[in-house]
Amino acid sequence: MKEFEFLKSELEDMKENHTWQEIKQVESKQGAYVTVNGKQVMQLSSNNYLGLTSHPRLVKAAQAAAEQFGAGTASVRTIAGTFTMHHELEKTLAAFKKTEAALVFQSGFTTNQGVLSSILTKEDIVISDELNHASIIDGIRLTKADKKVYRHVDMDDLERVLKKSMNYRMRLIVTDGVFSMDGNIAPLPEIVKLAEAYDAFVMVDDAHASGVLGENGRGTVNHFGLDGRVHIQVGTLSKAIGVLGGYVAGSHVLIDYLRHKGRPFLFSTSHPPAVTAACIEAINVLLEEPQHMEQLWDNTNYFKSMLVKMGLTLTKSETPILPIIIGEEALAQQFSERLLSEGIFAQSIVFPTVAKGKARIRTMITAEHTKKELDQALAVIQSAAKELHLL
Template identity: 65%
Template sequence: MKGFEHLEREIRDWRDKGVFRSLTELESDQGSIVTIGGREVIQLSSNNYLGLTTHPRLKETALKAVEAYGAGTGSVRTIAGTFTMHEVFEKKLAQFKHTEAALVFQSGFTANVGVLATILNEEDVVISDALNHASIIDGIRLTKAGRRIYNHVDLDDLKKALEETQGARRRLVVTDGVFSMDGDIAPLPEIVELCERYDAIVMVDDAHASGVMGKNGRGTVDHFDLHGRVHIQVGTLSKAIGVLGGYVAGPQVLRDYLIHRARPFLFSTSHPPAVMAACSEAIDVLMDEPERIDRLWENTRFFKEELNRLGFDTGKSDTPITPVMVGDDALAMQFSDELLEEGVYAQGIAFPTVPRNQARVRTIVTAAHSKEELEQALRAFERAGKKLGII
C-alpha cells in the first residue's frame, strides 16, 4: 500500500544498522525458564521479579473471579458503575502504601500520563529527572505546564531548577524511584528535603520498586522511611505484582480529582474481574511470603558479583535491574543473539531507549531463578562475551 514509503526507509536503515528486532514469541508461561522456538531457555528479561505471574494463589483467585463476575466489566467505572472489588482493592492498596487513597489505572504508563496531564496547568512547572521513564516524558508533553529537566540524580541541578521556578503557582518534581534501564536508585531523601525547602510537590514512579524495595515491597518511600512526605506515588501492578495495571497512591483529594478529570481513567474500560482479584491476592502474598523478596535480593547480589568477576561492566545498578554495558548498538544486539544461542534470553537495548553509545543487554534476575540456572546463565555470558570480545 502506497503512503508508507518513509516508514519503509526508516526500517531499512534500522536493518542496515543491525538494530531492527522482531517480537519474540513465548510458547510457555512467564517463568525462570521459557520456551522460544521449541527450546527451553533461561529468561533474564522479564519484570516478573517475584515469580507471581504463575503463583497458584493468584491463578486460583483469578479463575474464581471469572466464574463469579464474568470476563469483563462492560465499560468505564464512571458510566457503567464500578465493581465493589475495584473499590475494595484500592482501599487495600492505600493501606499497604500508607496513603489516604489509591486509584487504579489500566497501566503504569497511563497512571503517569493521567496524573501529569491532569493536575497541572500553564501556571505550574514540572521538574523532571533526565532519565525518567517514557510515560513521564509523554505525560509532561501533554501538560500545559512549563517544564525543566534536571541532570540525572544531580541535586545541585535540581536545586537550581527549584530556585529558577519560584514564580510558578506550583512546582511538581517527578522522579523514578528505581531507574528502569540503569537500575540505580533515586536519592529520594535529598530530593524530598529540597522540595520541602522550596515548597514543591514530590511525585515518585515506583514501577520497579513496587514489590522489590521497602518492607513487604512497599517501594522506595517505605525504604527511605518517607511516609507522609511524598505527595504522589505511582506504581505498576504488572511487574513484581505479576498481573496488569498501574496505580496512583496519595491524598483523597488527588483521587477525587483524577476520577473527574484524568482522561485515561475516564475513557478506558476498567480491569476485568480476574485482573482485580489476582492483584488483590498478590498484595496478600507480599504480606504472607516476604521470603520471596529476600530470595530476589540474594539472587541479585550473586549474579551481579559474578558478572563483575567475569569482567563485565554492570554500570551503576543497585537493584535487580542489571545492565551489561556494551556501547555499540549493533554489538549489543549481536550479544543478545549469541546469548539466545547459548540458551539465555536477555534482550539488547539501544537508542532511543537509552542514549547513543550506551547500548547494553539488560538483565533482571528474579526470586524464581535457582542458583543452578543463574550459574548456567553466567557460563553463557562468559562464552558469548569472549566470542565477541566484550570481555
C-alpha cells in the same frame, strides 16, 4: 493506494543502524524458564521479579473471579464498570502504600499520563529527571505547564532549577524511584529535602520498586522512611505484582480530583475481574510471604558479584536490574542472539530505549532462579563475552 514510503525508508535506516529488532514470542507461562521458538530457555529479561505471574494463589483468585463475574466489565469505571472488587483493590493499595487513598488505571503508562495531564496547568512547572521513563515524558508533553529537566540524580542541578522557578503556582518534581534501564535508585531523601525547602511537590514512579524495595515491597518512599512526605506515588501492577495495570496513591483530595479529571481513567474500560482479583491476591502474598523478596535479593547480590568478578562493565545498579554495557548496537544484538542460541533469553536494549552508543544486555534477576541456574547463565555469558572480545 498511496504507500508509506517515508516510513519504509525510516525502517530501512533502523535496520542499517541495528536499532531494528524482531519481537520474540514467548510460548509458555513466565518463569525461570520459558519457551521461545519451540526451545526451553532461561528467562533473564522479564519483570517477573517475584515469580507472581504464575503463583498458585493468584491463578486461583483469577479463575474464581472470572467464573463468578465474567471475562470483562463492559463499561468504564464512571458509568457501570466499577465492581466492588475495584474499590477493594484501591483500599488494599492505599493501605499497602500508607496513603489516604489510591486509584487504579489501565497501565503504569496511562497512570503517569493521567496524573500529569490532569493536575498541571499553565500556572505550574514540572521538573523532571533527564532519565525518567517515557510515560513520564509523554505525560509532561500533554500538559500546558512549563517544563524543566535536571541532570540525572544531580541534586545541585535540581536546586538550581528550583531557585529559578519560585513564581509558579505549583512546582512538581517528578522522578522514577528505580531507573529501569540502569537499575539505580533515585536519591529520594535529598529530593524530598529540597522540595520541602523550596515548597515544591514530589511525584515518584515506583514501577520497578514495587515489590522489590521497602517493607514487603512498598517501594522507594517506604525504603527511605519517607511515608507521608511524598505527595504522589505511582506504581505498576504489571511487574513484580505479576498481573496488569497501574495505580496512583496519595491524598483523598488528589484521588477524588483524578476520578473526575483523569482522562485514561474516565475513558477506558475497567480491569477485568480476573485481573482485579489477582492484583488483590498479589498484595496479600507480598504481606504474607516475604521469602520471595528475600530470595530475589539473595539471587541479585550473587549474580551481580559474579558479573563484576568476571570483569564485565555494568551500570551503577542497586537493584535486580543488572545491565551489561556493550556500547555498539550491532554488538549488543549479536551478544543477545549468541546467548539465546545457548539457552539464555537476555534481550539487547538499543536506541531509542537508551542513548546511541550505550546499548546493553539488561539482565533481570528473579526469585525463581536457583543458584545452579544462575551459575549456568553466568558460564554462558562469560563464554559469549570472550567470543565477542568483551572480556
